[in-house]
Amino acid sequence: MLDMYAEEILERYKDPVNKGVIKNATSEVHETNPLCGDSLDIYLKIESGKITDAKFNGFGCAISQASADILLGIVKGKGVENAKNTTKDNFLKTLGISLSPARLKCALLSWHALMIAIGNRQNGH
Ligand code: FES
Numbered sequence: 136m137l138d139m140y141a142e143e144i145l146e147r148y149k150d151p152v153n154k155g156v157i158k159n160a161t162s163e164v165h166e167t168n169p170l171c172g173d174s175l176d177i178y179l180k181i182e183s184g185k186i187t188d189a190k191f192n193g194f195g196c197a198i199s200q201a202s203a204d205i206l207l208g209i210v211k212g213k214g215v216e217n218a219k220n221t222t223k224d225n226f227l228k229t230l231g232i233s234l235s236p237a238r239l240k241c242a243l244l245s246w247h248a249l250m251i252a253i254g255n256r257q258n259g260h
Contacts, residue, residue, distance in 0.1 A: 203245030
């Protein structure tokens with residue numbers, strides 16, 4: 136079972152579906168992993184309280200990049216309030232791989248950025 140998840144991580148890293156830039160994004164967050172210096176940007180287009188488009192761009196290890204791709208696939212099309220229910224634990228369960236503390240930071244880089252992006256929107260930024 137774990138191999139299946141690990142395979143998906145590798146696939147998504149090699150061939151991401153949500154990578155890119157949204158030029159007219161309504162929310163944009165840059166996040167860096169202090170442990171390695173890798174960073175990514177999350178772009179959201181939020182219309183009438185719904186995430187109508189979500190993309191990421193940046194560089195990093197397979198786990199950080201694939202996690203971002205999977206996470207944005209989960210929240211794209213959801214209402215902002217609904218997207219907030221994507222808790223850290225739920226997301227890690229979805230990834231389905233066991234991670235060392237250092238790798239946990241990689242996997243959660245995009246999640247942190249997403250939560251800020253949603254919060255920014257709520258705060259009117
Ligand atoms: Fe840098 Fe994973 S090693 S984000």
